[in-house]
Amino acid sequence: MLFNSIDFAIFLPVVFMIYWFLLNNNLKLQNLFLVAASYFFYGWWDWRFLSLILFSTLVDYTVGRKLRTEEKQVKRKMLLLTSILVNLGFLGFFKYYNFFLDNFVAAFTFLGTDIRASSLNIILPVGISFYTFQTMSYTIDVYRKKLDPTRDFIAFAAFVSFFPQLVAGPIERATNLLPQFYKRRSFDFSKASDGLRQILWGLFKKVVIADNCAEIVNFVYNNPSEMGGSTLFLGAVCFSFQIYGDFSGYSDIAIGTARLFGFNLKRNFAFPYFSRDIAEFWRRWHISLSSWFRDYVYIPLGGSRGGTWMNIRNIFIIFIVSGFWHGASWTFIAWGFINALCFLPLLLTNSNRRNIEIVAKGKVFPTLKETLSILLTFGITTIAWIFFRAETIGEAFVYISNMLSASLFSLPPRGLGVGFHLAPTVLLVAAFTLVEWFSRDAEYAIEKLSIPRPWRWATYSFLIFLIGMYMQTTETPFIYFQF
Amino acid sequence: MRQFIKSILLYIPVCCLSYVLFVCFWGEFVPGAFRTNLAVENRSENTSMRLHDVRDYEDIDILFLGSSRAFSHFDTRMYESLGYSAFNLGTSSQTPVQTKILLERYLDVLNPELIIYEVSPSMFSNDGVESSTDIIANGKCDMASVRMGIESRHIKVLNTLIFRLYTKAFKRDTEPESQKLDYDKRYIKGGFLVSEQTKYKPLKLASPPQVENLNPNQIKAFESILDMISTREPGLILFQVPFARDKYESHQAINPVFDRQMNQYGRYYNLNETMHLVDTIHFRDEFHLNLTGVSLLNDEIIDLLSL
Numbered sequence: 001m002l003f004n005s006i007d008f009a010i011f012l013p014v015v016f017m018i019y020w021f022l023l024n025n026n027l028k029l030q031n032l033f034l035v036a037a038s039y040f041f042y043g044w045w046d047w048r049f050l051s052l053i054l055f056s057t058l059v060d061y062t063v064g065r066k067l068r069t070e071e072k073q074v075k076r077k078m079l080l081l082t083s084i085l086v087n088l089g090f091l092g093f094f095k096y097y098n099f100f101l102d103n104f105v106a107a108f109t110f111l112g113t114d115i116r117a118s119s120l121n122i123i124l125p126v127g128i129s130f131y132t133f134q135t136m137s138y139t140i141d142v143y144r145k146k147l148d149p150t151r152d153f154i155a156f157a158a159f160v161s162f163f164p165q166l167v168a169g170p171i172e173r174a175t176n177l178l179p180q181f182y183k184r185r186s187f188d189f190s191k192a193s194d195g196l197r198q199i200l201w202g203l204f205k206k207v208v209i210a211d212n213c214a215e216i217v218n219f220v221y222n223n224p225s226e227m228g229g230s231t232l233f234l235g236a237v238c239f240s241f242q243i244y245g246d247f248s249g250y251s252d253i254a255i256g257t258a259r260l261f262g263f264n265l266k267r268n269f270a271f272p273y274f275s276r277d278i279a280e281f282w283r284r285w286h287i288s289l290s291s292w293f294r295d296y297v298y299i300p301l302g303g304s305r306g307g308t309w310m311n312i313r314n315i316f317i318i319f320i321v322s323g324f325w326h327g328a329s330w331t332f333i334a335w336g337f338i339n340a341l342c343f344l345p346l347l348l349t350n351s352n353r354r355n356i357e358i359v360a361k362g363k364v365f366p367t368l369k370e371t372l373s374i375l376l377t378f379g380i381t382t383i384a385w386i387f388f389r390a391e392t393i394g395e396a397f398v399y400i401s402n403m404l405s406a407s408l409f410s411l412p413p414r415g416l417g418v419g420f421h422l423a424p425t426v427l428l429v430a431a432f433t434l435v436e437w438f439s440r441d442a443e444y445a446i447e448k449l450s451i452p453r454p455w456r457w458a459t460y461s462f463l464i465f466l467i468g469m470y471m472q473t474t475e476t477p478f479i480y481f482q483f
Numbered sequence: 484m485r486q487f488i489k490s491i492l493l494y495i496p497v498c499c500l501s502y503v504l505f506v507c508f509w510g511e512f513v514p515g516a517f518r519t520n521l522a523v524e525n526r527s528e529n530t531s532m533r534l535h536d537v538r539d540y541e542d543i544d545i546l547f548l549g550s551s552r553a554f555s556h557f558d559t560r561m562y563e564s565l566g567y568s569a570f571n572l573g574t575s576s577q578t579p580v581q582t583k584i585l586l587e588r589y590l591d592v593l594n595p596e597l598i599i600y601e602v603s604p605s606m607f608s609n610d611g612v613e614s615s616t617d618i619i620a621n622g623k624c625d626m627a628s629v630r631m632g633i634e635s636r637h638i639k640v641l642n643t644l645i646f647r648l649y650t651k652a653f654k655r656d657t658e659p660e661s662q663k664l665d666y667d668k669r670y671i672k673g674g675f676l677v678s679e680q681t682k683y684k685p686l687k688l689a690s691p692p693q694v695e696n697l698n699p700n701q702i703k704a705f706e707s708i709l710d711m712i713s714t715r716e717p718g719l720i721l722f723q724v725p726f727a728r729d730k731y732e733s734h735q736a737i738n739p740v741f742d743r744q745m746n747q748y749g750r751y752y753n754l755n756e757t758m759h760l761v762d763t764i765h766f767r768d769e770f771h772l773n774l775t776g777v778s779l780l781n782d783e784i785i786d787l788l789s790l
Binding site for chain 1: 484486487490494497498501502505506509516517518519520521612637638639642
């Protein structure tokens, strides 16, 4: 079920009403109901893959219980390995099987050995990369004795399948989310209205910003060889906004929806395009995944403790693995590699933690230096996104070389020649960036609307109107569903 | 909780009212390029002209129906030169749902001897949004328009309907006097739109070809049209006008089913199978013929019908 669908617009109020009106006094029933609602939500897409979630839940719950009583380190390691193998096994089969097979065949063919193997027609279960990582974090934390294993299977099943963040995150840690299922939740007016506000903003980002940019992006990326430099540049910039609006929009809707049910999810985006360097960007972009890799990959590898070379190796590993997590393609690996390369100068000069605070804190406008740093960082990420979006690495290089040609300085053809709503898209993106800039010290752009209620309501109504006026009229799935 | 529900219930009417006000403001003051999901009457557009032009016609010999593949392909001048009076009532992306409404409005007056109806699988799988907005914005504002707007459950059609109701109620009826019509040089009196003499350059498709399913609502509307026509007894001939080859082949799975179904409804010609046109010579895009193609098409129809 998509957040931006009529189905969800019916599903959410129904679940909300039952949850608060019928089950308010019974925590266990509330949790059980959340599991049922979450399975329904997921099964709406394809009920067959519910078995994967259920199996993953059963395995990690059982492993967690056994880890509680098991004292022998070897056996504890075996238990942890079981959990990791099951989760990564699912992920490996559904997401990476064909990639590895095709590459092995290509490698052997290159070496002169002709082997035959045919790819399988595998459907990638929506959200598998998210819920497997979430449930693995539970087992690892229990193994590390950072978390007491749960005895409440229903609460654990609700933690794994919690519908607001099931298919595209934020990837929650068991230490944050699981305890919230143990506590009685009472309805909080300000939290619920804040949730609705965040849902509205997320919907605006997805439906207005991302989907309108997507129209231009799809056109440009489908015919890059026929486009001039300035059009390719426009396509690349639009993709930067598309992926941000799409993914952070999803996160906002997820966090807002969770708030309606009394839960606090972790922040996933913190105005990443106002970052002054690539390290800051990665502290602000997809925070739940970056911190997952930091805690479960980078630090166990030694982090920054083993000297410069070790640190460089670890940085490259986590960026490349993070790229590969996004999809079974060399383009994602290249995207991770480029980000690691851009991170390298900051690491070598020990300036990767230079920009911790939000830019121009307490001021209206940034300084010239800050502006240039922001633009440079945005430029780097935009170039890297070309690899993320292109079908092949070769196509990405062709895109970049055509973009950086003399035609970069000519105007794109009016309406790109195919009648897109180019002017409103550019204006909406500019207005959106301004709104985000002036709210950059908040959790999300319209969080702190400290104006009288009539004006606040007028603002919400205007946003709803903009959604109605500028939404794409076909349902468009979120980009991160494919990961 | 009670306060929360109370606030929501209070906000819903405020939101609906504000939405209507914003739509009216946008339609009135914001330039056309910035009104993505709102169609406002456009007197220089062919639908507006056609729906005003049609009032000058009655008791005609041939009525053409269909989408842009009707109004830019069936050249009324060629039929008039043979002594037949003709009107082309095609509108952009017209589907049977909109054709039915147009026939309810105009069939009695036009009273044609023969109806030539352009059909295609994409017409029957289309939601008809483009045509609904076009007809609501440029045509009469009556109960049929309101019904069509509500039944479409589509934001662009609803926005257009809101603005059309506003113009009807508070400002003006958007049907000007016929003498004020400013005919675009591409629009020919009688409903035909002269297509450009450009040649088709195929682009890589944005999305892979999809097997289209026929929409049951469109089939139902089409069958009502047949009922409506059968009571007045004009002749009805169905034509599938040629598509560019790659587009036609993207319907491959549905074409035989569609042909069978159309043959059940009456006299039907799939000209994709009989006319052998060349994409880069006779087409201007994957859906539309250029002037050379249009001329060949009408010659073929005139031959087939022995006009």
